[in-house]
Amino acid sequence: MTRHEQILERLMQHLERFKSESGELHADADLINELGLDSVNVMDMLLEIEDEFDISVPINMITDVRTPRQLADVIVKIESGE
Amino acid sequence: MSLFDKFDRVRDASGSLALDSEPSPLGTRIDEVHSPTRGRIGNSEVILAGTNNYLGLTFDPDCIAAAHRALDEAGTGTTGSRMANGSYGSHRQLEQELAEFYGMPSAMVFSTGYMANLGLITSLLGPGDSVILDADCHASIYDACRMAGADVIRFRHNDAEDLDKRLRRLADRREDGLDNALIIVEGIYSMLGDRAPLTEIAEVKRRRGGYLLVDEAHSMGVMGATGRGLAEAVGVEADVDFIVGTFSKSLGAIGGFAVSRHRDLELVRFDSRPYIFTASPSPATIASVREALAIVAQRPQLRDQLWRNAERLYAGLQEQGFELGPTPGPVVAALVESPRQAIAFWHALIEHGVYVNMMLPPASPNGRALMRISLSAAHSDEQVDAILDAFATLGSMLDPSTPA
Numbered sequence: 001m002t003r004h005e006q007i008l009e010r011l012m013q014h015l016e017r018f019k020s021e022s023g024e025l026h027a028d029a030d031l032i033n034e035l036g037l038d039s040v041n042v043m044d045m046l047l048e049i050e051d052e053f054d055i056s057v058p059i060n061m062i063t064d065v066r067t068p069r070q071l072a073d074v075i076v077k078i079e080s081g082e
Numbered sequence: 083m084s085l086f087d088k089f090d091r092v093r094d095a096s097g098s099l100a101l102d103s104e105p106s107p108l109g110t111r112i113d114e115v116h117s118p119t120r121g122r123i124g125n126s127e128v129i130l131a132g133t134n135n136y137l138g139l140t141f142d143p144d145c146i147a148a149a150h151r152a153l154d155e156a157g158t159g160t161t162g163s164r165m166a167n168g169s170y171g172s173h174r175q176l177e178q179e180l181a182e183f184y185g186m187p188s189a190m191v192f193s194t195g196y197m198a199n200l201g202l203i204t205s206l207l208g209p210g211d212s213v214i215l216d217a218d219c220h221a222s223i224y225d226a227c228r229m230a231g232a233d234v235i236r237f238r239h240n241d242a243e244d245l246d247k248r249l250r251r252l253a254d255r256r257e258d259g260l261d262n263a264l265i266i267v268e269g270i271y272s273m274l275g276d277r278a279p280l281t282e283i284a285e286v287k288r289r290r291g292g293y294l295l296v297d298e299a300h301s302m303g304v305m306g307a308t309g310r311g312l313a314e315a316v317g318v319e320a321d322v323d324f325i326v327g328t329f330s331k332s333l334g335a336i337g338g339f340a341v342s343r344h345r346d347l348e349l350v351r352f353d354s355r356p357y358i359f360t361a362s363p364s365p366a367t368i369a370s371v372r373e374a375l376a377i378v379a380q381r382p383q384l385r386d387q388l389w390r391n392a393e394r395l396y397a398g399l400q401e402q403g404f405e406l407g408p409t410p411g412p413v414v415a416a417l418v419e420s421p422r423q424a425i426a427f428w429h430a431l432i433e434h435g436v437y438v439n440m441m442l443p444p445a446s447p448n449g450r451a452l453m454r455i456s457l458s459a460a461h462s463d464e465q466v467d468a469i470l471d472a473f474a475t476l477g478s479m480l481d482p483s484t485p486a
Contacts, residue, residue: 040444043217043236056251058212058233081255 003079008072010052014045015068027069055079099425107428107440117141118334118460126432129465131455132439136304136412137384138460139334139377145370152369160362164191164351168362176372180339183375184310184325188347190340191368193360195299195328196222198338200229201356202326203295207232207264214248214292215266216240216278218447223266223297232264239271239447242282249290260291267294269301269312273446273454275413277301280312284321295324302378303332304412309378309385329367333374337363388412388459391466395457398470402477415441416453416473418480424451427479434472 001009008027015025018035031037037045043059049071050057055078065071096102104111105124112130114122118138121130139145152172162168173191180189192198203226207213211232215223218239227234235252238244245265253260265287267278280296287294298311302325306314311327313319323344329337340347351357363371377384389412396410407415418424421442428440431453439454446452455469 038444047217047236047238050248050251054251056233056235056248056255058235060228060231060234 004072004076007053007075008068011049011068011072014048027072028067030066031068031071032066049075053079099421101425105429105432107425110437112437115140118458119462119465121437123432123437126435128432128435128437129461129468130437131457131461131465131469132437133458134300134331134456135334135458135460136300136332136388136456137334137374137378138458139332139374141460142334142374142377144377145334145373148373149366149370152365156365158366159364162361163358164362165358170362170365170368172365172368172372173362176368176375177339179372179375180341183308183379184341185319186325186341186343187345188342190347190350190357191363192338192340192357193363194336195326195330195338196225197356197360198326198328198340199223199297200226201354202324202340202350203227203264203266204230204356205350205354206230206293206324211262211264212252212260213264213266214245214252216268216271218271218273219266219268220272220297220299227266240276240279242279242286245283246286246290249286249292253290263292265292265294267296269296269298269305270411270413272300272413273441273452274407274415275300275411276408277312277411280318281316284318287321293323294321295326296322297326299326299328299331300413302327304385304388307382309382329363329371329374332378333371335363335367335371335374337367337371384459388457391457391459391461394463395455395466395469398466399473402470402474404473404477404480412457414455414457416455416480418451418453421451423480424453427453427476430476430479431472434475436469436472438469 012025018037029035031042046057053075057075057078061074062071065074101108110123112121112123118135118140119130121128156170160168160170177189177191181187192201199222207230209231212235213227213232214235214237215227216239217236235248237248249260252263267283270277296313301311303309305312313322324340324342326340329335392412393410396406396414399406399414399416404416424440431438441452441454443449
């Protein structure tokens with residue numbers, strides 16, 4: 001399993017709790033339009049992810065993130081120090 | 083796809099919640115304001131209990147007289163920016179008085195509180211700098227951080243340990259420490275009325291480094307022996323680098339300010355676009371603010387009265403079983419399950435002669451709706467009792483088991 005896949009798997013677990021009230025949870029689901037999160041939900045989830053991976057994810061780096069896969073891209077990038 | 087299609091959600095929500103008919107809890111039209119605590123909304127004479135008019139100075143005779151004089155002597159407006167023709171003697175005098183009030187070398191006056199945050203933060207921070215802000219900070223702070231282009235990191239609301247953890251992570255990946263990091267918190271948070279654990283936050287800042295900005299919009303004039311705010315009240319002013327505040331709450335007018343222990347704040351004047359590219363406050367506004375600032379220092383009994391009112395209201399609502407924000411204070415928030423319940427309750431309160439603010443998520447935290455009451459030193463005991471009576475009469479509407 002690549003690091004990207006590991007991170008994506010953990011993100012999907014964090015997103016489980018939004019599944020009930022929304023569409024199907026998949027790696028390319030739109031967090032806001034499909035899964036029904038609002039911008040505050042996304043930022044709050046980010047706090048948990050930062051703690052889990054012990055990294056800082058500045059919210060300005062996720063401005064263009066729409067899906068769990070794109071969020072995993074950003075985290076991989078931060079972890080590798082890019 | 084038209085430009086207005088993006089408003090579909092707002093349009094739907096506004097229609098389904100009947101927010102488009104008068105009186106409306108959002109953008110309420112207050113038809114007449116008789117005093118700091120009384121007004122008319124439609125056919126209802128109401129007690130105003132949602133105006134942030136903490137010291138009740140909007141109708142203070144000295145403030146009004148000062149504004150009248152300035153209007154007669156200096157005209158209706160400055161018609162220009164602080165950078166061009168909009169810096170009158172009185173603007174500079176107010177800055178000097180603010181600097182003296184805080185015992186700091188430098189102060190800047192802005193046209194609104196929103197612009198004080200925008201003007202200071204966008205100028206202090208740029209790409210490559212970091213800002214670590216409390217998750218519940220006001221929209222003006224978020225907007226400023228985004229405009230500044232800095233890395234924006236949130237910490238869990240009022241959690242100094244969480245701040246410490248995030249500063250540690252930030253320091254770990256930097257060679258030059260936290261010299262270009264700014265921590266931002268508020269004195270009193272506007273929605274739930276809770277306060278920052280500023281003693282603990284100042285301790286983290288001393289240990290880790292970085293600069294500390296405290297937005298005292300809701301705590302200036304309200305807390306501290308001389309009314310300087312939460313930092314004064316808990317004795318950590320020496321650790322605070324910047325204080326931002328507003329003229330539109332305890333000072334009863336409009337405008338904003340920033341003060342700093344760093345004399346270099348003066349340089350922000352030459353860089354800050356929200357300071358440079360807007361007209362300055364009118365002479366009458368500046369005159370009433372100067373008078374109000376003097377009153378904050380001279381009349382501590384206003385603060386005492388405000389806190390008596392706040393504590394009585396909080397205790398009364400708590401006794402009635404309302405779920406409230408964590409501490410008594412000039413902002414008392416009752417949490418409500420659904421927006422529909424909140425809207426119905428707001429309308430019923432108006433009919434019972436009480437105006438409060440209604441807040442819906444995402445403006446309110448944790449996905450809950452709120453009835454937000456703000457107290458004033460000008461509220462009488464009878465008015466506080468009347469607010470409590472209205473909540474007692476209508477409280478069953480907020481029972482979670484009542485269908486909305």
